[in-house]
Amino acid sequence: MAKRLKGLSMIEPFSQQTAQQRRLSEDWGFSSKSQGKRLLNKNGSFNIKRIGSSEWNALSLYQHLLAAPWWLFYLLVVVVFVGVNCFFALLYLAIGIESINGTNTGVWTTHFYQSFFFSVQTITTVGYGGMAPQSVAAGVVSSFEALTGVLGFALATGLLYGRFSRPSAKILFSQNAIIAPFEDGWSFQFRLANERSNQLVNLEANVIMSTLETVDNISKRRYYQIELTASRIFFFPLNWTIVHPITPESPLHGKTAADLEKLDAEFLVLIKGYDDSFAQEVYNPTSYKWNEIVWNARFVTPFYPSAAGDTIMDLGAINRYETVGRQA
Structure with a gap:
């Protein structure tokens, strides 16, 4: 002892x-x-x-994203980016692949990846010129997607700056x-x-x-x-x-x-x-x-x-x- x-x-x-x-x-x-x-x-x-409060009241997404590990932050960015583009790709498919100029006919998977990459070009405002909307419905969806991209990248840039500039x-x-x-x-x-x-x-x-x-x-x-x-x-x-x-x-x-x-x-x-x-x-x-x-x-x-x-x-x-x- x-x-x-x-x-x-x-x-x-x-x-x-x-x-x-x-x-x-x-x-x-x-x-x-x-x-x-x-x-x-x-x-x-x-x-x-902490308990006794709804998850939505307790959730502070901004604080969680600032404090999350870097690998988790980048993973969430990639998951959200892919998920949003998949969502808009499905919208373009629902409208009809023929509403996008520059696409080729083929099986469903071919139509999907063409719609997906058109969505990526739209949301990032790259616009290579190979594909473009040629119907009113496709133009409305692509305009809304472009706005989503501007706001989304502004938010991601702010979070990235906040993570780098946060004193610790x-x-x-x-x-x-x-x-x-x-x-x-x-x-x-x-x-x-x-x-x-x-x-x-x-x-x-x-x-x-x-x-x-x-x-x-x-x-x-x-x-x-x-x-x-x-x-x-x-x-x-x-x-x-x-x-x-x-x-x-x-x-x-x-x-x-x-x-x-x-x-x-x-x-x-x-x-x-x-x-x-x-x-x-x-x-x-x-x-x-x-x-x-x-x-x-x-x-x-x-x-x-x-x-x-x-x-x-x-x-x-x-x-x-x-x-x-x-x-x-």
């Missing part, structure tokens, strides 16, 4: 906390009744599912937090680095420890602000190791790995800073659960000097740590 950190836990029982302490332990945006696997997913999204930070966090030696005692640590080559300055870190405690036979969430040795840095060219000394005032004081498991402990992290590329503030949240903490470890330095005198930052070493002989 792991040895306890020196001293006793300084988390006061709920019944002995002052009104201000109770408010601070509950008022972090999460309810004291929140339970489940985790409050904050590793990718920074909240582990919340791509911060690489260590996969695990660690309990590491610090001065004469121990500390809770994790580290991060900028995965991009852009400049991030004036970074600020906030860490909250969430525990599931039993009060009057009722399980409730409690939240504790984690004090850091340095909660802010001005420049971020290398990695930043976030350190919380486990002092007698720390909510981790006297805790073992088994204690954190029993408390279902989760450390909520919010990193924010100023992005020089977007000229505005960006943020990146994440969290560490109790089972993502490695005890008795020390991070390995992820950067080193090159022969030319440059500093080499190895992003692949952000997750590397080594065990230490001391036992927490």
Whole structure:
């Protein structure tokens, strides 16, 4: 069994906390009744599912398309493009293939792909000149399709620009937090680095420890602000190791790995800073659960000097740590 950190836990029982302490332990945006696997997913999204509203009211297509992965965004664009052209191709077939000048007679499949490619030329306003509508019905449909194409490509262009211009930070966090030696005692640590080559300055870190405690036979969430040795840095060219000394005032004081498991402990992290590329503030949240903490470890330095005198930052070493002989 792991040895306890020196001293006793300084988390006061709920019944002995002052009104201000109770408010601070509950008022972090999460309810004291929140339970489940985790409050904050590793990718920074909240582990919340909303019900009680219709799907149409909850649906925000614009937000989903902005936040969707690139592969999904391009897939949706291709699917919509092909689907719309198939729809108009079927309309041209319903009118009659003879209503399109420049088409050849043949089987149904030949008529369909001719109608499909005429639709592509119309919706993209390419107009090679090989095919053209020669009836009133075909002219009305092609005019409506051209309008659909103008509006559709304007929307797609806006979404594409919005995805490129949307400010976002791509911060690489260590996969695990660690309990590491610090001065004469121990500390809770994790580290991060900028995965991009852009400049991030004036970074600020906030860490909250969430525990599931039993009060009057009722399980409730409690939240504790984690004090850091340095909660802010001005420049971020290398990695930043976030350190919380486990002092007698720390909510981790006297805790073992088994204690954190029993408390279902989760450390909520919010990193924010100023992005020089977007000229505005960006943020990146994440969290560490109790089972993502490695005890008795020390991070390995992820950067080193090159022969030319440059500093080499190895992003692949952000997750590397080594065990230490001391036992927490």
